[in-house]
Amino acid sequence: MLDNALWISVALFTVSIMLNLYRVAVGPALPDRILALDTMYVNSIALIVLFGIWLNTKTYFEAALLIAMLGFISTVAVCKYLLRGDIIE
Amino acid sequence: MIGFYTVMEGVIAFFLIAGGVFAFIGSFGLARLKDFFMRLHGPSKTSTLGVGCVLIASMCYFSLIEGSLSLQGMLITIFLFITAPVSAHLLAKSALHYKLARDPRTLDDIEELKDGEDDEKPNGENGHLP
Numbered sequence: 380m381l382d383n384a385l386w387i388s389v390a391l392f393t394v395s396i397m398l399n400l401y402r403v404a405v406g407p408a409l410p411d412r413i414l415a416l417d418t419m420y421v422n423s424i425a426l427i428v429l430f431g432i433w434l435n436t437k438t439y440f441e442a443a444l445l446i447a448m449l450g451f452i453s454t455v456a457v458c459k460y461l462l463r464g465d466i467i468e
Numbered sequence: 469m470i471g472f473y474t475v476m477e478g479v480i481a482f483f484l485i486a487g488g489v490f491a492f493i494g495s496f497g498l499a500r501l502k503d504f505f506m507r508l509h510g511p512s513k514t515s516t517l518g519v520g521c522v523l524i525a526s527m528c529y530f531s532l533i534e535g536s537l538s539l540q541g542m543l544i545t546i547f548l549f550i551t552a553p554v555s556a557h558l559l560a561k562s563a564l565h566y567k568l569a570r571d572p573r574t575l576d577d578i579e580e581l582k583d584g585e586d587d588e589k590p591n592g593e594n595g596h597l598p
Contacts, residue, residue, distance in 0.1 A: 384481035391488030395495035402498050410563045418511035422491055425522040432526050440540045451551040458558035462565050
């Protein structure tokens with residue numbers, strides 16, 4: 380049961396990342412692309428955690444935490460750049 | 469009598485599939501909806517919930533495997549719950565700054581959007597799908 384649920388979840392997250400990739404490619408304006416990249420890193424965190432469950436190891440939690448922090452900081456930096464034309468004033 | 473491990477396996481499987489379904493709904497909304505202010509709704513609400521469900525499932529799994537409570541996943545969940553609204557707020561602010569086009573069926577008059585209707589759009593393109 381757990382194996383099947385894991386594979387269904389991995390498939391759903393992969394399809395979600397594909398949809399985000401479509402929005403990154405198509406997205407008419409710049410904030411659309413940033414929003415799609417933001418969603419993409421959140422989905423990739425879940426994919427890494429699922430990979431950790433599949434391999435039965437807890438090593439990948441650190442990688443997920445790193446991706447969460449760096450993704451948030453990069454989103455904030457790019458939004459700040461769009462708003463002010465500068466990141467650190 | 470159903471054993472404890474079977475019940476926990478069912479709970480973990482439920483959380484895994486619920487997380488996948490939530491993330492899929494959010495990303496589908498991101499790909500499908502018409503203008504940026506609608507698109508912001510989908511992922512900013514559901515993606516956090518999807519990842520939260522997957523992390524709860526992994527916490528249950530590792531607690532069950534090791535026989536002791538493992539709360540490492542809680543760190544990522546709390547971090548995402550704090551940061552997702554902040555980034556959504558900043559994205560909405562930058563979209564208002566760029567004066568992205570709205571769907572004509574949304575009726576509200578927003579002051580920031582009404583000002584620049586006859587101005588030239590900064591990116592030359594409006595936020596609609598072709």
